[in-house]
Amino acid sequence: MAQGFVSQSGQGLINLNHPDHYFHWGFLLISLANLVVIAIMLALFILAIALPFLPSTSLPNREKDQGDHQEDAAAGSTWTGRLRRFGLRYLPPNKLLPDTQPAYVASWVYVFGVLTIGGLVMVIVTGLLLAIAGPAWWHFSPLGRFINSMHLWSVELFMGFMAIHLWGKYWMSAWRGKRQLTWITGVLAFLVAIFEAFTGYLSQTNFDSQWIAFESKDAFNAGGIGAFINPMNFGQALMLHISLLPLVLIVIAGLHVLLVRIRGVVPPAEAGPQDLLGEDQGAMDPEVGQ
């Protein structure tokens, strides 16, 4: 870690440790910081749709995945052989780690999926670094404070990118073509991430976590969840935050990514039949695709 990044006071270049400005319109009340985050997210979404994507050369589709995995009789009838055939059938290497993708995947809005993964990687790495030295380390160590800051901003970016990804996929109707499970796993990941982030806020061991734990217990109790998950039990919140929930989130996010690889990126709504059927069949009728 570059020493220059870590100030001895734990403060950043810009001191945000003062009361925020709040905007009040009717029943709406929002802090400047939250307003800026939401405004940036909306701006990124609009820019991602509006800005022209990088130029690329269109390649003919040779459908080279067909038959790649057909000859696997040598695997025999063992369960490992059957599992291998099953895996190759649904996820051949050129789907798992492709070197081409459909030409229509040409918009900046697509980058928010992989940026979400990038955010998740950073959340996990910084979380692991915090875990090494324990939950109280960051309160009295400038380096610890910096790692905690990285963890916080990773979470803000992860959640922000995921929300923009979700907006984009909604407007693409990305569940089309038997991709409903891809959508469902994505939304599940979003919901689990919200709960995971919440347990992180409970685990800060500061004023914020203290208040959130007390205030949220009524909702937990009202729903009956409080009988099993007590937000004022710091140990329980921390263990959920660093073990069970990350595991669940990683499994769901992994499943989501695998489903995207298996089903492919959803084709454009109203895509021409020549692209869906193949050039020979789709181009027979000149009316089709107009």
Add this chain to the structure above:
Amino acid sequence: MKGQLSGRERSQLEAVHWRGPLRHYDILKEATIAVGIVLVLVLLLSWVFSSPDQPPVTLRQWAQAQPTGFSQTALSELAGTSDSAQYGPPYNSGSQETQSLGPISPERLFGVRIPVNSAQAFVLRPLASLPATPKLRAALRSWAAASRAQRRRWVAAEQRALSGRRLASALPRSAPGAGPLPELLGQLLSMARSGALDAQLVAQGNFYTTNYTKPLLFLGDSWKAQKSKSYWGELVTAGHLRSSQWGVMNETGSWPGQPWLWLYTMWYQLPTNAPLSTSPNGDIAVLAIMSVLSLALLLVPFIPVLRDLPRWIPLHRWIWRRYYRQAKAEAGGRGSR
């Protein structure tokens, strides 16, 4: 660009492998660049803005800042009138905070799972742990031996002595008719001001602990009774953290909080005739609303109108404008042949 495929045919075809034109792509390169971009952004944001870390409130700070406020809360614990004493499941058999949605009350269903006896846990047991002076021992014995009616009379007398005083003022010199209460409350206040009560409430007889339920419930009882005048309430209100201030979205200082909780907290803020923020069943109502909405988001692909909106508001034409332009040009080319 309307094809001659039925909806069912189109759905079948959209599920199979893409047969149209491709472009070069390197998934590992893309992932590496994405992680790199996030790393740079995270380093930059952490360097420029750091992160919030306002220290937690202690019972010691509270007792030092508001001796009367602290003692009023302790008295309510002994009297059994505090929020925690009357809360209901999962802490005890009260009903003050028990919520239901029609006939359904999950709290009652699961019963008392985290037993809390407020008078014992917050006042009597901590006092019993102090080095026993004859006066304190006598006061504890006197309270334990008193009838309910006698305790009520003592509590009423102590409440008269404490009422009308500023929360930050010192305890009254005398409380006529309050029996052992001035001694009990005075000793508890001294214990809290020394910091010993913080340790006692967290430890509860154990060396290792990670559970802060009891000190938080005790501290929270002051907030429930005295609201924004309480020590904790003053800090929370100033920080815009109250639920009526969209608090779950907010963070201490000027950092962004959890803006993704906007929809959850919005239901508490709606200016209706019976706002959910003051409804006795507000939390369970909001939970029910959010459960339905989460389920709806999960099942968007199967819900008419929700799944049709992207077709009616064709933002996708912008997203795939390059594809549509090329497809139109190719179709035009085929038509002219």
